[in-house]
Structure formats: structure tokens, C-alpha cells
Amino acid sequence: MSLYCGIACRRKSFWCYRQLSTYVTKTRYLFELKEDDDACKKAQQTGAFYLFHNLAPLLQKSGHQYLAPQHSLFELERLLGKFGQDSQRIEDSVLIGCSEQQEAWFALDLGLNSSSSINASLQKPEVEKELTGSFTELRKALYQLNVKDASLLSTAQALLRWHDTHQFCSRSGQPTKKNMAGSKRVCSSNQIIYYPQMAPVVITLVSDGTRCLLARQSFFPKGMYSALAGFCDIGESLEETVRREVAEEVGLEVERLHYSASQHWPFPNSSLMIACHATVKPGQTEIRLNLRELEAAAWFRHDEVAIALRRNNPYTQQQNGAFPFWLPPKFAIAHQLIKEWVEKPIRFTLPV
Numbered sequence: 001m002s003l004y005c006g007i008a009c010r011r012k013s014f015w016c017y018r019q020l021s022t023y024v025t026k027t028r029y030l031f032e033l034k035e036d037d038d039a040c041k042k043a044q045q046t047g048a049f050y051l052f053h054n055l056a057p058l059l060q061k062s063g064h065q066y067l068a069p070q071h072s073l074f075e076l077e078r079l080l081g082k083f084g085q086d087s088q089r090i091e092d093s094v095l096i097g098c099s100e101q102q103e104a105w106f107a108l109d110l111g112l113n114s115s116s117s118i119n120a121s122l123q124k125p126e127v128e129k130e131l132t133g134s135f136t137e138l139r140k141a142l143y144q145l146n147v148k149d150a151s152l153l154s155t156a157q158a159l160l161r162w163h164d165t166h167q168f169c170s171r172s173g174q175p176t177k178k179n180m181a182g183s184k185r186v187c188s189s190n191q192i193i194y195y196p197q198m199a200p201v202v203i204t205l206v207s208d209g210t211r212c213l214l215a216r217q218s219f220f221p222k223g224m225y226s227a228l229a230g231f232c233d234i235g236e237s238l239e240e241t242v243r244r245e246v247a248e249e250v251g252l253e254v255e256r257l258h259y260s261a262s263q264h265w266p267f268p269n270s271s272l273m274i275a276c277h278a279t280v281k282p283g284q285t286e287i288r289l290n291l292r293e294l295e296a297a298a299w300f301r302h303d304e305v306a307i308a309l310r311r312n313n314p315y316t317q318q319q320n321g322a323f324p325f326w327l328p329p330k331f332a333i334a335h336q337l338i339k340e341w342v343e344k345p346i347r348f349t350l351p352v
């Protein structure tokens with residue numbers, strides 16, 4: 001950014017935004033709303049609100065799809081008034097993004113206990129009737145939302161859950177207060193700042209060159225297999241987590257690693273999934289299953305996996321009572337990782 005633009009920015013003139021790309025302008029606008037409560041409150045005037053009830057988003061069915069309706073501040077104030085709630089409750093909303101035209105997007109949960117208003121939570125059936133929608137479990141609806149809404153509602157649910165479970169300071173026990181945007185909470189007595197956290201999880205597709213290793217946990221739907229996954233322990237690098245988790249879960253030693261992609265995964269809490277491919281030492285492919293962690297694990301041939309990728313889950317039981325194996329849905333990073341292995345040879349770069 002040129003000096004002139006830098007000086008102009010300090011005067012917050014429009015000119016400096018004109019030189020920046022839309023994405024940079026949008027990112028800086030969101031940064032400003034997180035840092036400046038007054039700017040964030042002002043943005044609510046022209047913003048759009050996504051509503052939740054006990055972490056379930058308000059959705060409307062449209063054919064096989066779900067739509068996520070937005071509500072203006074005026075509509076929200078009218079709704080709260082209709083149910084005898086003061087508009088103070090809107091202070092519980094969290095900033096979750098904005099449009100390219102800098103229309104800020106917020107999420108507000110009408111079912112969780114409010115820390116800003118004395119009123120009780122709103123009753124779900126009445127609100128659903130008024131808004132002609134239904135508060136739907138996100139995990140069920142995720143398959144039928146468009147990519148933008150799925151990502152936005154996942155972020156919103158994670159942030160709303162985080163605020164609901166971090167109402168008090170873990171050191172003083174005193175109440176914490178969120179800033180207008182909901183990007184942090186501060187302890188009212190010792191000023192400790194708490195930031196929303198995601199737990200890093202590695203998800204690894206281990207291969208021996210021709211086959212890949214898939215596993216299932218006992219609570220997986222019948223027949224579903226996925227890549228190995230595990231939370232990073234404190235102090236570990238990602239490479240160390242991959243090595244440990246594969247050794248822990250299937251008793252194998254990985255030797256090379258290739259980073260693939262990452263994904264925010266809101267279930268059951270907020271995880272940051274970091275997806276990698278890994279290879280095992282040739283000839284050292286005997287699986288020694290850790291039954292504490294997994295129900296089953298096996299090597300699968302390329303052709304078997306390619307067929308399973310095309311199978312819609314959940315697959316119906318066969319005559320012999322078996323469930324042919326199937327894979328996580330397309331929006332799960334496990335599916336993308338497995339699809340990547342099927343479709344193109346992986347160039348392993350990192351030694352583990």
C-alpha cells in the first residue's frame with residue numbers, strides 16, 4: 001500500500017479502500033468491527049441476522065435443500081418485542097462475516113440463556129410459527145445447505161457454543177463479558193482475555209503405495225469407514241501427531257507425509273481438521289488394531305475405494321446382512337482426502 005494510501009487510511013477516507021481488492025477491503029472491515037464496538041453496533045443497523053435456538057439454526061425447506069433465512073435488525077427487534085423480550089438480547093449476537101458490499105452478518109441464539117438480558121429464552125414452537133421455519137440440527141442439515149451457508153452456520157454454531165460455555169473466568173470465577181462482535185471475552189475482575197478456540201485434529205490417509213488404510217469407530221454408521229483422525233496433544237507438531245495417532249490406532253510407523261488441506265469441523269465441538277497423506281515403510285503393513293480406539297481397520301484396494309466414493313451413504317444392508325463399506329459425505333474432508341488419493345498420485349515430500 002502506497003504511503004499516500006497509508007496516510008489516507010489513518011483519516012479512514014474512502015479513497016484508500018478504492019485501491020484495495022474487494023477481499024482485502026472486506027477483511028479489513030471485519031477486523032475493524034472486531035476491534036471497535038461502536039463500529040460493530042453501527043454495522044448491526046444495516047446487517048443481517050441468522051437465528052439459532054439452542055445451537056440449531058433456523059432453516060426453511062426448499063425442495064431437497066435447506067435455506068438459511070436472514071433477518072434485519074428491525075425484524076429482529078419486532079420479533080423480540082412480540083415475545084416480550086427487550087432488544088438488549090441483540091447484544092448476545094456474534095459477528096460471523098460480511099458480504100462484499102460490507103453488509104455485516106450476525107448470529108443470535110434465542111434459546112440459550114442470555115447474559116445481556118434478564119428475559120428467559122424464547123419458546124421454540126412459537127418462534128418457528130412466527131418465522132415460518134424450523135430450528136434444525138446442523139449436523140442433519142449440513143448435507144442440504146449450499147457451501148456458503150454450511151460454512152457460515154458452522155462458524156456461527158461454534159462461536160455461539162463457545163460463548164455459552166465460557167461465561168466465567170477460569171481463574172477468578174467472575175463473569176466474563178463478550179465484546180460487541182463476539183471475537184473475545186474479558187474477565188470483569190482481572191481483565192484476562194479469552195479467545196474462541198478450535199482443537200487441531202490431524203486426519204491421515206495412510207497408504208502403502210497401492211492400497212489405503214481405512215478404519216471405523218463403533219459409533220460410526222454401519223458400513224462407514226474413514227481415514228484415521230486424532231487430536232493434537234499439547235506441544236506436538238502436526239507431523240508428531242500423525243506419527244503418534246497412526247502408531248496408537250493401528251500400530252504402524254509412517255515415514256513420509258504430504259499436507260493436503262484443512263477444514264473447520266464443528267462436531268462435536270470446534271475442530272480444525274488438518275488433512276494429510278502418509279506412507280508406511282514397505283513390508284511393514286500388518287495392522288495391529290487398538291480396540292480402545294477403533295472397531296475395525298483394513299487395507300482397501302484402489303478400485304474398491306473408487307466404487308465406494310460413488311456410493312451414496314447410508315448404503316442399504318445386503319441380503320447376507322453385510323453393509324458394503326461406504327465413505328463420509330462429500331463435504332467432509334475425509335471424503336476429499338480419499339478422493340484425492342484415488343484421482344491422482346501423491347508426491348510425498350515431508351519425512352515424518
Ligand SMILES: NC(=O)c1ccc[n+]([C@@H]2O[C@H](COP(=O)([O-])OP(=O)(O)OC[C@H]3O[C@@H](n4cnc5c(N)ncnc54)[C@H](O)[C@@H]3O)[C@@H](O)[C@H]2O)c1
Binds near residue numbers: 226
Ligand atoms: N471432518 C471429517 O472428515 C472427520 C473425519 C473423522 C473424524 N473427524 C473428527 O475428528 C475428531 C477427532 O477424531 P477422533 O475421535 O478419532 O480423535 P482421537 O483419535 O484423538 O480420539 C478421541 C479422544 O481424544 C481425546 N482428546 C484429546 N484432545 C481432545 C479434545 N481437544 N477434544 C476432545 N477429545 C480430545 C479424548 O479422550 C477423546 O476421546 C472428532 O471430533 C471427529 O468428529 C472429522
Ligand SMILES: [Mg+2]
Binds near residue numbers: 228249
Ligand atoms: Mg482417532
